[in-house]
Amino acid sequence: MSAAPLRQESQESRDEILRAASRLFASLGFHEASMSEVARQARVSKALIFWHFKSKEELFVAVIKRLLEPFSIDFASEAQELDEREQLKRLIELYVQFVRHYTGSVRFFLTRLLRDDREQEGPASLSSQIRGLYESYRNLLVDLIRRGQEKGVCSRRLDAESAATFLLSTLNGLLVDVLFLRTPQPGFDSILSTLDSVLFAQAPAANVGSGARCGRA
């Protein structure tokens, strides 16, 4: 917000605050994380937090903004020359990697999505942003599957929309396992290879046999 140039100390303390706040909001949620604790962990006075951010809400928004950054990778631009099947696999891999890498943030976002009822949820709200991100990932999948189907790479048993929904559903189920049940990724590989065979099986599933394994690393 500040258009004026900041001295370096200011930036440093601001960062320290944001880092502490991220940690606390992520592990405790908005309401249970107190400003005093943020101040303690950032080793600054509580008043300084209110000098940088005019309210707890504003600090929260700043934290969110920071956490959302790594999500904005431009999927589309990467892996342009791969065929549809490989691109699809890459997308799935990205999803899995993302969840594994940013588990804390993802948990945080999910907590927000769970809490935010249909309440006044401005288009700039966190929930909306996350839903938007999710939608664009989904659209990428649909496009890719559709193109794959046109070229005969993907199974045509389902229309592209349904296939994407199914794929996402399974991926989200994986996410639930990791985040909620904390199972040490149990059927990860087998699930992914099953997905693979559902998506790419030309012939009806019965005779896919061994060729469907198409293993991940």
Place this chain on the structure above:
Amino acid sequence: MSAAPLRQESQESRDEILRAASRLFASLGFHEASMSEVARQARVSKALIFWHFKSKEELFVAVIKRLLEPFSIDFASEAQELDEREQLKRLIELYVQFVRHYTGSVRFFLTRLLRDDREQEGPASLSSQIRGLYESYRNLLVDLIRRGQEKGVCSRRLDAESAATFLLSTLNGLLVDVLFLRTPQPGFDSILSTLDSVLFAQAPAANVGSGARCGRA
């Protein structure tokens, strides 16, 4: 807890409190729901709550206990004479119905699961109870699939464990859709029928059955 017989008034106010508390805990979570608000909504004095339950924590536990009750249906006892395929479909249907019917409670439980870190999580903790419930549902699935495979009703492409994991993963994904993204279950039916064909894979696209339709109004 009170072994002594209660007069009726006592039971009524106790129920009223539990009902208000359920509502508030479910929509706001433990920390944001205040005892004063519970008292207000239950139309009793705050002190009465502390007469019935000796702390907020204890009230919370009582609420949980009550919310968990409907989950303890004995799946195994019902639909005994159906064949494996039908039983499996029934189980899936139960899951879907359950999520739709107890959406509030499920959201509440998920919130808890998200929050409870590896912290002191006694075996009697809510998280453990939920995980236990989930495990028994899963075991039911594995058994059923295994029996189905022995009788040649279920596809043998995956071992029973993997198939159950896959099935659950997809179901949980559905749950994510309903709870987090609040999509008006778009691919519900198509997902279920895809699942069906993966599990039973003899003939593609045998519909998962009228019971699973779960039509929205």
Place this chain on the structure above:
DNA sequence: ATAAGTACTGACCGTAAGGTTAGCGAATCA
């Protein structure tokens, strides 16, 4: 009748929360 216990309330308490204010030392600008 009376003593004991049940079901309940209004007023109160200590604590911790989010947030404010007055002011201090150091850098910046005139």
Place this chain on the structure above:
DNA sequence: TGATTCGCTAACCTTACGGTCAGTACTTAT
């Protein structure tokens, strides 16, 4: 060299929380 702005803090304010307590009407048991 002042005056001003920046980066920061200790102390404080208000509010709302979980929880307590003294007391009161009503029921039951003796």
